Amino acid sequence: MRVIVTGANGFIGRAFVEALLAANKHEVVALDTVAPSSTGLNGASWVCADICDPDVISSLVHEPCDALVHLATLPGGAAEKNQELARKVNIDATLNLLEAIRSPDHVPKVIFSSSIAVYGEFAGTVVDDHTPPAPRMIYGAQKLMAENWIAALTRRGEITGLSLRIPGVVARPQAPSGMKSAFMSNVFHAASSKGIFESPVSAAATMWLTSRKCVVENLMHALTLDTDQLPPSLAVTLPGLRVTMQELARGTAQHADCPQDFIRYAPDADLEAAFGNLPEHRLRCAKRIGFCDDGDLDRLVTSAFSTLSRYLEY
Numbered sequence: 001m002r003v004i005v006t007g008a009n010g011f012i013g014r015a016f017v018e019a020l021l022a023a024n025k026h027e028v029v030a031l032d033t034v035a036p037s038s039t040g041l042n043g044a045s046w047v048c049a050d051i052c053d054p055d056v057i058s059s060l061v062h063e064p065c066d067a068l069v070h071l072a073t074l075p076g077g078a079a080e081k082n083q084e085l086a087r088k089v090n091i092d093a094t095l096n097l098l099e100a101i102r103s104p105d106h107v108p109k110v111i112f113s114s115s116i117a118v119y120g121e122f123a124g125t126v127v128d129d130h131t132p133p134a135p136r137m138i139y140g141a142q143k144l145m146a147e148n149w150i151a152a153l154t155r156r157g158e159i160t161g162l163s164l165r166i167p168g169v170v171a172r173p174q175a176p177s178g179m180k181s182a183f184m185s186n187v188f189h190a191a192s193s194k195g196i197f198e199s200p201v202s203a204a205a206t207m208w209l210t211s212r213k214c215v216v217e218n219l220m221h222a223l224t225l226d227t228d229q230l231p232p233s234l235a236v237t238l239p240g241l242r243v244t245m246q247e248l249a250r251g252t253a254q255h256a257d258c259p260q261d262f263i264r265y266a267p268d269a270d271l272e273a274a275f276g277n278l279p280e281h282r283l284r285c286a287k288r289i290g291f292c293d294d295g296d297l298d299r300l301v302t303s304a305f306s307t308l309s310r311y312l313e314y
Helices: 011-023 054-060 076-081 083-101 138-155 180-192 212-224 245-256 269-275 284-288 297-308
Strands: 002-006 027-032 045-048 067-070 109-115 126-128 160-166 168-170 197-199 206-211 235-237 241-244 263-265 280-282
Touching: 002 011, 011 027, 011 212, 027 054, 045 054, 054 083, 067 083, 067 212, 076 083, 076 138, 076 180, 083 109, 083 138, 109 138, 109 212, 138 160, 160 212, 168 180, 168 212, 180 197, 180 245, 180 269, 180 297, 197 245, 206 212, 206 245, 206 297, 212 297, 235 284, 241 245, 241 297, 245 263, 245 297
Parallel strands: 002 027, 002 067, 027 045, 067 109, 109 160, 126 280, 160 235, 168 206, 197 263
Antiparallel strands: 206 241
């Protein structure tokens, strides 16, 4: 397949492009503002440009693509702070991309990187495949808007789209990311450096977590799905492990062999309501069509720490 990947030099994008290249059966066109330094990604055709530029999008689709994996985004906290830029990246660029590739004659697959932010602040005790989205943050609302348009174009027969609602991914680089959920990754960095971590959520706070490796596996799986395997909603919430901050702190401390008391709690009530109050989930649809989680906390922590050692390769 000729696969276009946006946000290809991001945390998920780099690993996904690697996986596509390793499969050795895809022509990969990778879009990001900056090309990676890793020679392991040289097998892709890199387009280093701004996704908000309509001319850039036109150049991407000068020949038909078989699949678009749309990972580029302006994330949660950054979207709240700069709503104009969020609209340009998360809405305008997405609509322009879809407009450019939609075709009833050559129907491409579209895998859209959505987020559990579409649910807003969870009110129920269990989330299942019928829980309705109710976003409050700009980011979650924009993700849901894109989901709806992708579903509409799919019903019109112009694309074959699937939106993947991704839970918290660990462990991201310790750098400004614009993500209010960055604390989920920062606990790994603190444990690794034997430092003190001040948690903005309480010990009892609950999160849904997944590793980068697991997300990439799920993205690769999404590309293999046939139309008749897609759910009616054309959106799937990917399984994540539900863990408390106390469990996560204990697991990271054991893996990194750092003191168990490396964490201090200074809860922010608003942040915990949005990111540390996730209920149990019963995501039967995702499991039924082959999506997976990390299995258990130990494997999640091991996989997350393995990504830390790879940052310098890029």
